[in-house]
Amino acid sequence: MSKDDEYDYLFKVVLIGDSGVGKSNLLSRFTRNEFNLDSKSTIGVEFATRTIQVDGKTIKAQIWDTAGQERYRAITSAYYRGAVGALLVYDITKMSSYENVNRWLKELRDHADSNIQIMLVGNKSDLKHARAVATEESKTFAADNGLTFIETSALDSSNVEPAFQKILTEIYRVVSNNALKAGESAGGPSLSGGKAIVIDASQPAPVE
């Protein structure tokens, strides 16, 4: 079960955004290459991992998928701690999910580490006829707020792989830069599962 336990870096990433925008399906597409036709709403938090290569290094992404409904915010925001990356997802066919992006950014400012890398993700790009949020608009918004931006479809898989690759690469760049500056290597190989996450000593879990 734990064959993929050899890695150079372990990064904790969170998936956030309104309910129904497709966070869980983005995660299953990335970690298992599956789109779940009978997916259910996420209650609390769910978790999956995948290992990829960046610059010849093995990076293990530990991804926490959170429930989108407002009521769960108190529980899910505890998981932001220790996260080095966040995918902030909206649905390109649902204007309100895009309008809420600012609220999600505030959540991150309030609960996450300040150096967290954030990527804005417009999902459901396959639904071209139903588009409600223009690509240019999100692009500008992202640039103004220092976020990277990409449009994806968990359904037809377009851009899912690049989205995760990109954010993990960015995180890696930041981490290895910091490590160079600090004159030490950040995180050795084969850290025991779930324990060490680079950047700040942090827990994968919220403390009750």
Add this chain to the structure above:
Amino acid sequence: MSNTISIKNPQAVRSNSSSETNGLSGSPGRPKSAESKMLGDVAELNSKAIRFKKFEALLECAVVDMEQLKKLSWMGVPEEIRHTVWKLLMGYLPSNSKSRDDILKKKRGEYLEYVHQQFFEGKSSLDQALVHQIHIDILRTNASIPLYQNTIIQESLERILYIWAIRHPASGYVQGINDLATPFFQVFLQSYVPLEDVERVDVLRISQDSLNEVESDTFWCLTRLLDGIQDNYTHAQPGIQRQIARLKELINRIDAQLYAHFQSEGVEFIQFAFRWMNCLLMRELPLKSTIRMWDSYQAEGIEGLSEFHLYVCAAFLVKWSAELKKMEFQDIIQFLQSCPTATWGDRDIELLLSEAFMWKSLFGSSPNHLKPS
């Protein structure tokens, strides 16, 4: 990696025949000679028939002895009469048979009035954010069971949840409540199609009046269920937080090794048990298993349900103790996100329930008369 977070599809692999009526399904794990198996089956059929008679005798009384009904129901309610028994256990139907028809009529009328008030102006006058949240959740409710793919059924469930939500502003609609409506809905609908598998029934053949009755009855029973666990769904969900803290304590007493292993791996109970509390384990079990489980839950009474559920969760966790103790953090979380229960039947549930009962007798708060004076 064998355990991923995919939500299981337990219904798809289960046979259509209900294990309640199918007395001939032997327990798979127990090798038996054909002959002794047949004898065992005959004995089981007999005991089912006897149990059924006992239920019938109770229900025929002018005033149903609720204590007896609870006792009998704890061991499982026959499918044919489950709808009536559940309505009695939930306190929706009175134990006195004389007033039952009147009460049903009144309650059903009341609910239809709520529907009328809310919906007669059309959907545009509704709270759109709430409508949207409920709608996307109903589309994702039991998506692998044909019944729940039917738009008539979906709209019915959406009305139930919408009306419940606006009448309970302290919590409002919270994701997961959609799951809790389905056992009632399915059991009540079953009584209108007694000879069919309700999960694949042709909905168009059921009259509008019947569907309205199912919808009203589901609304009222769901309301009663949620009344008992409302602080699971209010701000910051204190009921769930408390239950998780108690579960943790309980596991420390029941299985200290597992507890220690979780501690050393950095596993927090909230990471897996949150959903167990929020959806009463429905996400971890096939729907038919949940229905069997709710026979006993309702027999425990609405007041006792949360308490008993805690012990069921403890029994459920300890069930996988041996496997879990060999795993590391990530595998533990992933295992608990999709426990291997897809093939579970009534026997597995009954085992779980009896273990929970045992833990509760051992560790539950002792009744007053047992306290040293």
